[in-house]
Amino acid sequence: MKASVLTQFGPPEVLQLREVVQPTPKDNEVLVRVHASSVNFGDLMARDFKAVCPGRFNMPWLFWLIAKLTFGPDQPRVAILGCELAGEIEAVGKDVTLFKVGERVFGFTGQSFGAYAEYLCLPEDGVLAAMPANMSFEEAAVVPYGALMAFNLLRKVNLQPGQKVLVNGASGAIGSAAVQIAQHLGAQVTGVCATPRLGYVRSLGAGQVIDYTRQDFTQNGERYDLIFDILGKASYARCKDSLTPRGVLLYASFKTKQLAQMLWTSRSGGPRVVCALAPGSRADLLAIKELIEAGSLRPILDRSYPLAQAAEAHRYVESGEKRGSVAITIAAA
Ligand SMILES: NC(=O)c1ccc[n+]([C@@H]2O[C@H](COP(=O)([O-])OP(=O)(O)OC[C@H]3O[C@@H](n4cnc5c(N)ncnc54)[C@H](OP(=O)(O)O)[C@@H]3O)[C@@H](O)[C@H]2O)c1
Known part of the structure; x- marks a missing residue:
């Protein structure tokens, strides 16, 4: 089968189309004919992990060490990137009961990656579910990672209708x-991003948008019940006066300092810091499928690249120009 192989750590050109051995499903696995994957934060990080030192890594040192062991110290241990996929079940192992040949599925492989390939084996109880109706493979392939992380992390703070949320x-x-x-849960949402993406964030349903290159949201006099900081850019010291008395600063990316702040603020009676990991689960993916089918969550696809141009797709995402998600179309390779 064809796959985009990570030949070494480095710039996008290290991704090269190669012929590799097609996997065979074990008894509890399904073989997916992958039609589309995506380019996300994890793919970019894994592609050049040799250059990522603990200081550049958005998580505590121990997590960096685990990632180093997973991705490899000098040469990549993960040969095929792509942690999101949409495709069709091509074959099933003899113990598989949840999926049938021909069924359209979408899923998330996490740090196993492997979706920049024509075929991929996954355990049937992995993060895999029937694809939402009325969706292209490309649209379905860009959903799982971001939606699973957001859904899981927001669940940790028990958001209530009418609450004010800022997403940084x-x-x-x-x-x-x-x-x-958050909008679906009835919150009033403010989105923070850079100038070129203000319209995109507005189109997602954010009631207000703030351009971080021109305005510091912590100086706008507003108070939020939740500040959800994706990259860990906003410190507790800066945010605490922008939070309601028991408001939460939720970090998707955090270091040891934020973990200590979580411990300390959990006892302080004032605004709290929450740091959390979001493991993807099949149950969450099924809930996300329902949100999509109800019209409460939609992917916005910026563009798609064929598998043979995976390097161009990475280059485009790294250019900082994208507005929405970038898919990789695999059937057309
Ligand atoms: N907790 C967990 O379990 C978990 C799991 C997976 C990933 N993560 C973490 O999540 C992060 C990646 O998130 P993602 O995949 O959503 O990344 P992403 O797709 O690369 O998006 C990050 C966004 O942050 C914005 N940004 C950049 N600088 C900013 C600033 N100074 N202020 C506000 N916004 C800024 C960028 O917006 P503009 O382009 O508009 O500038 C960009 O769209 C990583 O740090 C990773 O460690 C955590």
Whole structure:
């Protein structure tokens, strides 16, 4: 089968189309004919992980070490990137009961990656579900990562209708899903992003948008019940006066300092810091499918690239020009 192979760590050109051995499903696995994958934060990070030192990594040092062991110290251990996919079940192992051959599915492989390939094996109880109706493979392939992370992290703070939420990093994969899910939960949402993406974040349903290159949201006099900071750019010291008395500063990216702040603020009686990890689950993916089918969550596809141009797709995402998600079309390779 054809796959875009990570030949070494480095710039986008290290992704090269190669012929590799097609996997065979084990008894509990399905073989997916992958039609589309995506380019997201994890793919960019894994592609050049040799250059990522602990200081540049958005998580505590121990997480960096685990990532280093996963991705490899000098040469990539993950040969095929792509952690989101949409496709069709091509074959099933003898113990599989949840999926049938021919069924359209979408899913998330996490740090196993592997979706920049024509075929991929996944355990049937992995993060895989029937694809939402009325959606292209490309649209379905850009949903799982951002939606799973946003859905899981927002659940940790028990958001209530009418509450005021600010999403810092609203134009990215997690942020754009968070804007829509918070809106669906009845919150009043403000999205923070850079100038070129203000219109995009507005189109996601954010009632207000703030351009972080021109305005510091912590100086606008507003108070929020939740500040959801995707990249860990906003410190507690800056945000605490922008939070309601028991408001939450929720970090998707955090270091040891924010973990200590979480411990300390949990006892202080004032605004709290919450740092959390969001494991993807099949149950959450099924809930996301329902949100999509109800019209409460929609992916906005900026553009798609064929598998043979995976390097161009990475280059485009790294250019900072994208407005929405970027898919990789695999059937057309
Ligand atoms: N907690 C977990 O379990 C978990 C799981 C996965 C990932 N993560 C973390 O999530 C992060 C990646 O999130 P993502 O995939 O959504 O990333 P992404 O798609 O790259 O989006 C990040 C967004 O942040 C915005 N941004 C950049 N600088 C900013 C600033 N100074 N102020 C406000 N916004 C800014 C960018 O907006 P503009 O382009 O408009 O500038 C960009 O759209 C990583 O740090 C990763 O460690 C956490």
